[in-house]
Amino acid sequence: MNIKNPKLSSDRQKKIISLVLVYWKRLALAALCMIVVAGANGAMAFLVKPVMDDIFISKNREMLLLIPGAAVLVFFLKGIGSYGSEYLMNHIGETIIRIFRNSLYEKITDLPIAFIHKEKTGVLMSRITNDVNIVKGMVSNAVINVFRDFFTVIAFLFVIFYRDWRLALGAFIVLPLAFYPIVLFGRRVRKFSTGSQETMADLNSFLHETFTGSKIIKIFNLEALEKKRFQEKTGALFRLEMKKITANALSSPIMEFLGGLGIAFIIWFGGMRVITGTSTPGTFFSFLTAVMMLYDPVKRLSRLNNTIQEGAAAAARIFDVLEEESSILERENPEILSGRALDVEFDHVGFAYHPGEAPALEDIHLKVAPGEVLALVGMSGGGKTSLVNLVPRLYDVTQGAVRIAGKNVKDLSLKSLRDHISIVTQEPILFNETVRDNIRYGRMAATDQEIEDAARAAFAHDFILSFPKGYDTVIGELGSRLSGGEKQRICIARALLKDAPILILDEATSALDSQAERLVQKALENLMKGRTTFVIAHRLSTIDYASRIILLKEGSIREQGTHDDLMALKGEYFKLQTLQSVKGNEE
Ligand SMILES: Nc1ncnc2c1ncn2[C@@H]1O[C@H](COP(=O)(O)OP(=O)(O)OP(=O)(O)O)[C@@H](O)[C@H]1O
Ligand SMILES: [Mg+2]
Incomplete structure (x- = not known):
C-alpha cells in the first residue's frame, strides 16, 4: 500500500x-x-x-x-x-x-x-x-x-x-x-x-500466497525459485533492520x-x-x-x-x-426492495474493473422477466461473471444502470438488495466452521431440519453423514478431503437455503460428474421455478431448459435467443455446440 x-x-x-x-x-x-x-x-x-x-x-x-x-x-x-x-x-x-x-x-x-x-x-x-x-x-x-x-x-x-x-x-x-x-x-x-514495516507486510503476503499455493509450487518445481525470492525479501528486511x-x-x-x-x-x-x-x-x-x-x-x-x-x-x-472511502455507497434514505417476482434489467451497461482500462462489459442491454431462466454462455473471459456480479453490487457499473423491479440498484439499501439474491460463486467458498454452519450462512434463522432439507436437495446429505461428525464436522478438520464437487454441493445447499427471488448460478455444477450433475441439476431446476435466474455454464447440455440463452464475447452480447434460434443462426453458439457434441460423442 x-x-x-x-x-x-x-x-x-x-x-x-x-x-x-x-x-x-x-x-x-x-x-x-x-x-x-x-x-x-x-x-x-x-x-x-x-x-x-x-x-x-x-x-x-x-x-x-x-x-x-x-x-x-x-x-x-x-x-x-x-x-x-x-x-x-x-x-x-x-x-x-x-x-x-x-x-x-x-x-x-x-x-x-x-x-x-x-x-x-x-x-x-x-x-x-x-x-x-x-x-x-x-x-x-x-x-x-x-x-x-x-x-x-x-x-x-x-x-x-x-x-x-x-x-x-x-x-x-x-x-x-x-x-x-x-x-x-x-x-x-x-x-x-x-521501510521495514512495509517489507514485513510484503513478507506476510508472500507467505500467505506461497503457503496457500503450495500445491502449484510443488507440481511446477518452483521450490528453488520461491526460496530464492523469500531470501531476497528477508535480505531486504535484514538490511533495513540493521540500519535501524x-x-x-x-x-x-x-x-x-x-x-x-x-x-x-x-x-x-x-x-x-x-x-x-x-x-x-x-x-x-x-x-x-x-x-x-x-x-x-x-x-x-x-x-x-x-x-x-x-x-x-x-x-x-x-x-x-x-479512511479509505468505499466506492460502493448507499444513497441517503435508500429504497427497500421487496416482493418475490422481480425482473432484472441491464440498461446499456458498461463496466471496467479499472478506470481507463479496456472495459470488461460494453453496452449490455438486457431484460430478464420475473421467473425467467436466463443462461449465459461464451468463451472464458467473455464477461459472464462480471455481468452477474453487477446485480448484487459487488461492483458498480461504470455506464448505464442495473435495475431490479424498475429500481436502480444504486438506490436500494445494500442489505435489502442482497437479501433478495442468492448466489453460487464460481469458486466454492467455505469457512472453517461446521458443515451445518456453512450451510446456515444462507439463512441464519434456518432450523437444523431446513438445513438438512437443503443439503438433501443439493445431494450433499449422504456424503455429509459420512464425515466423522456429520453435520458438526468442522471444514478444517477435513483438511483437503473435500472434493471440488462436494464443496460445490455444500455451496448449492447454502444458496438453496437462502430461498431468494433472484438466483445466480456461476458454473455451480462444473465440478460434478455427469451423473451427479444431472441429479443436482434436477434440484436446481425445481428451485429455479418462479425465480429470476442467471445460469452460467460451459457445458451447454446443462442449460437446454433455459428460456433464453445469451452468448457473451469480449464483453458484449453477440447472440441471444432459445437453443433452437441460436442453432439456426449457425454462429458462435452453433460452433460451441458442435465442438461439445463431437467431444461428447467421442467420450
Ligand atoms: N477482479 C478483476 N480485476 C480486473 N479484471 C478482471 C477481474 N475479474 C475479471 N477481469 C477481467 O474481465 C474480463 C471478464 O472476466 P469474467 O470473469 O467476467 O469472465 P467469464 O466470462 O466469467 O470467464 P470464465 O468463463 O472463465 O469464468 C476478463 O478479461 C478478465 O480478465
Ligand atoms: Mg466466470
Missing part, C-alpha cells in the same frame, strides 16, 4: 488523543502513580546527603535507624506506583488496540471486494496484527515512559537545584549538546521503520559519551567546591547521584521519540485503511 502520509496529520493525532482521553479517569490515576514513582526516585537521591553527612561524617546514631526506615518506605511506594502505572497504561493500550483491530476489521469487511483485490490479503492482515501492536507500543509504553520519566526528571532537577544551584547551572551548559543527536537519530529511525538498529545503537553510546563529559565537569567543579569548603561531601554525592540517575530517564525519553516515530508510521498505515 502506498503510504499517503507517513507523518501523522494533526487530524489523525487528534483522533488518537481523543481515543485515549476517553479513559481520562484511568489516565489520571496512572499519572498519580507515576508522580509517586518520580517522587520516590527523587527521594532516593535526596537521601544520599543525610547518609553521607549525618551517618558517615557526623556519626549520628538516630539517623542510622531513621534513614533505612525512610528507604524502605520509599521503595515500597515506588513499587506500588510502578505496578499501578504499568497496569493502568497497558490496560488503556490494550483497549485501544482492540478498538483499532475491530474498526479495521469492520472497515475492511465493508469495503468493496475491489479494495481487497487491490491490496494483498497478507498486507491487510499485517495491518490488523503487526501495525496495531506497534501503535499500542506507542500509546502505552511511550506514554508510560513520557509521563513517568518526565516527572522523574523534574524530581531529580529539584534535588539537583536544591542541593547546589550554582553547580547545576554549570552542568546544564553541557546538556543541550546531547539534544541534537537525539533529533537526528529519531528522523533516521522513522525512515527505516516505515545501527541508528538506535549509536544513539546510546553517543549520549553516554556526552553525559560523561558532563560528569567530568561536575566532579571537577563540585570537587573544587568541597575542597574550598563551600559545599559538603553529602551535598556533592546527593547531587552526583541525582545527575547519574537522571541519565536513564533522559535516555528513555530520547528512545521514546523513536517509539513514537515508529508508532506514528504504523498509525498512518492504519488510518490509510480506516
Whole structure:
C-alpha cells in the first residue's frame, strides 16, 4: 500500500488523543502513580546527603535507624506506583488496540471486494496484527515512559537545584549538546521503520500466497525459485533492520559519551567546591547521584521519540485503511426492495474493473422477466461473471444502470438488495466452521431440519453423514478431503437455503460428474421455478431448459435467443455446440 502520509496529520493525532482521553479517569490515576514513582526516585537521591553527612561524617546514631526506615518506605511506594502505572497504561493500550483491530476489521469487511483485490490479503492482515501492536507500543509504553520519566526528571532537577544551584547551572551548559543527536537519530529511525514495516507486510503476503499455493509450487518445481525470492525479501528486511538498529545503537553510546563529559565537569567543579569548603561531601554525592540517575530517564525519553516515530508510521498505515472511502455507497434514505417476482434489467451497461482500462462489459442491454431462466454462455473471459456480479453490487457499473423491479440498484439499501439474491460463486467458498454452519450462512434463522432439507436437495446429505461428525464436522478438520464437487454441493445447499427471488448460478455444477450433475441439476431446476435466474455454464447440455440463452464475447452480447434460434443462426453458439457434441460423442 502506498503510504499517503507517513507523518501523522494533526487530524489523525487528534483522533488518537481523543481515543485515549476517553479513559481520562484511568489516565489520571496512572499519572498519580507515576508522580509517586518520580517522587520516590527523587527521594532516593535526596537521601544520599543525610547518609553521607549525618551517618558517615557526623556519626549520628538516630539517623542510622531513621534513614533505612525512610528507604524502605520509599521503595515500597515506588513499587506500588510502578505496578499501578504499568497496569493502568497497558490496560488503556490494550483497549485501544482492540478498538483499532475491530474498526479495521469492520472497515475492511465493508469495503468493496475491489479494495481487497487491490491490496494483498497478507498486507491487510499485517495491518490488523503487526501495525496495531506497534501503535499500542506507542500509546502505552511511550506514554508510560513520557509521563513517568518526565516527572522523574523534574524530581531529580529539584534535588539537583536544591542541593547546589550554582553547580547545576554549570552542568546544564553541557546538556543541550546531547539534544541534537537525539533529533537526528529519531528522523533516521522513522525512515527505516516505515521501510521495514512495509517489507514485513510484503513478507506476510508472500507467505500467505506461497503457503496457500503450495500445491502449484510443488507440481511446477518452483521450490528453488520461491526460496530464492523469500531470501531476497528477508535480505531486504535484514538490511533495513540493521540500519535501524545501527541508528538506535549509536544513539546510546553517543549520549553516554556526552553525559560523561558532563560528569567530568561536575566532579571537577563540585570537587573544587568541597575542597574550598563551600559545599559538603553529602551535598556533592546527593547531587552526583541525582545527575547519574537522571541519565536513564533522559535516555528513555530520547528512545521514546523513536517509539513514537515508529508508532506514528504504523498509525498512518492504519488510518490509510480506516479512511479509505468505499466506492460502493448507499444513497441517503435508500429504497427497500421487496416482493418475490422481480425482473432484472441491464440498461446499456458498461463496466471496467479499472478506470481507463479496456472495459470488461460494453453496452449490455438486457431484460430478464420475473421467473425467467436466463443462461449465459461464451468463451472464458467473455464477461459472464462480471455481468452477474453487477446485480448484487459487488461492483458498480461504470455506464448505464442495473435495475431490479424498475429500481436502480444504486438506490436500494445494500442489505435489502442482497437479501433478495442468492448466489453460487464460481469458486466454492467455505469457512472453517461446521458443515451445518456453512450451510446456515444462507439463512441464519434456518432450523437444523431446513438445513438438512437443503443439503438433501443439493445431494450433499449422504456424503455429509459420512464425515466423522456429520453435520458438526468442522471444514478444517477435513483438511483437503473435500472434493471440488462436494464443496460445490455444500455451496448449492447454502444458496438453496437462502430461498431468494433472484438466483445466480456461476458454473455451480462444473465440478460434478455427469451423473451427479444431472441429479443436482434436477434440484436446481425445481428451485429455479418462479425465480429470476442467471445460469452460467460451459457445458451447454446443462442449460437446454433455459428460456433464453445469451452468448457473451469480449464483453458484449453477440447472440441471444432459445437453443433452437441460436442453432439456426449457425454462429458462435452453433460452433460451441458442435465442438461439445463431437467431444461428447467421442467420450
Ligand atoms: N477482479 C478483476 N480485476 C480486473 N479484471 C478482471 C477481474 N475479474 C475479471 N477481469 C477481467 O474481465 C474480463 C471478464 O472476466 P469474467 O470473469 O467476467 O469472465 P467469464 O466470462 O466469467 O470467464 P470464465 O468463463 O472463465 O469464468 C476478463 O478479461 C478478465 O480478465
Ligand atoms: Mg466466470
